[in-house]
Amino acid sequence: MADDYAYPVDQCDAATERHAALQSYRDKRRLWLSWIDTDEHHAVWRVLSSMVWTDVSFKVLTHFATNRASSPAVDGSVPAPSGASAPRASAGKRLKD
Secondary structure, eight states: TOOSSSOOOOSSSOOGGHHHHHHHHHHHHHHHHHHTTTOSSSHHHHHHHHHHHHHHHHHHHHHHHTTTTTTTTHHSSOOOOOOOGGGHHHHHHHHHH
């Protein structure tokens, strides 16, 4: 994973005075990858996954709603939601239907 570097820092092409910075970067990268992959308090993948699936489901539902002639999104009775409030607005629209 994070320790899978082909060469140790002292064998890298970086200037000798930059070896400390390179090691610092590697240490930070190891920490960041642990947050993404394993840390339960920094659930980066879960947040990203949730954001992506919310966006995908909203776009799919919007596509089907706008391609249906009798849909409130098409006939103008309910304005089409946009932005960050779109999932909440579309949920309210579905309750109204």
